[in-house]
Amino acid sequence: MNKQELARLAATHPKRYSLPQVFYRDRDVYRHDIEQIFLKSWLYAGHQSEIPEVGDWFLFEFDQESVIIVRSSETEINALLNVCQHRGSRVCVESSGCSKRLTCRYHGWTYDLDGELKAAAHMGESFDKSGIGLKKIHVGMLHGMIFINFAADPAPFSLVKEGLAGCLESYGLENAKVAHRQSYPIASNWKLAVENYTECYHCAPAHPEYSRGHGLAFPGSRSDQLGLDVMGRAAVCGLSDKTVNRMYMDAPAFGADFSYDRYPLIRDHLTGSFDGQPLAPLMGSIKDYDGGTTDLQVGPVTFGLMYCDHVVIYRFTPLGPDTADCDITWLVRGDAEEGVDYDREKLIWLWDVTTHADKTIIERNQKGVNSRYYAPGPLSEMENFTWNFLSWYLQSFRSAA
């Protein structure tokens, strides 16, 4: 479907309705999503503890793109496009590694950790290596979390950092480590995965494990006595009780969204575990469990759940029009020892079981949307954030037309 038709559909879409089928299936829509959303937004790539030594790198891949996230010095992390400047081969092929130089295996062109070309055999005397290198894209660091942006002139990452100032410090995320990271491929368009993440209308029917410990499954729990008690305890425990919400913003802040919102756990749960009991040592400078957890958002497709003793980061990316990746990182204190201070299976249990359930319902959603009988349906009052996401998304067609 051409740009003008898509822009017209976006402009006339009724408020608070799910999208027409074309937005979940069409190839042109998919190209639009990559170019107008993913190549312009701040995306979570990983945590600095995954590349502690100079020369450590890992790949972040989605759609047709591959980025080498590499530590080039004790204080610098680069994001280099994984496209050789000779004839375009991928340079790094494993998912992670460690090397002082990055060598393309096709004809041996060799780059340093800043991406500069250092060696290229049989190119003749007049060949000038200077100025040739792997293309660098923008990197933004947020308390040890690495974000990247492909745009030449992205919305400044300082918007996110300043917007979240005072919220994240006590978690000590720069000193955290990755206890587990896992990718969950979902046979759906990426938007159905984000729509699902941004609402808890489905939590009670789909997530009994989550719902027995988390107030968000029940509307109003933030403002009732339990919610007020938790907010009262948060400060005493060294946590921020601040709420900020700048999700799904337009230019010039496009793609630099942020939000932080603490809400109560219920039934005496202290954290997101099977029985509500602690899973790992308290994060950072947090002094005690306040009985709450935090919803975090950075950029349009990265979300976090911040418990007192661990943090879970979700990132949704498209692998194709009808395949998405849900990448989940579990962070604990950097000095916590697996098997001694935490049990990995117990740590990941809740969000693993919840994500498997989400995968099932999102894939069913896609199957229904694929039907010739699908038509957009009305959203509930528990789907306000989903509508924020969808209306921001529709706006991108008006801006691109």
Ligand code: FES
């Ligand atoms: S494509 Fe990389 S060296 Fe030829």
Ligand SMILES: [Fe+2]
């Ligand atoms: Fe869910």
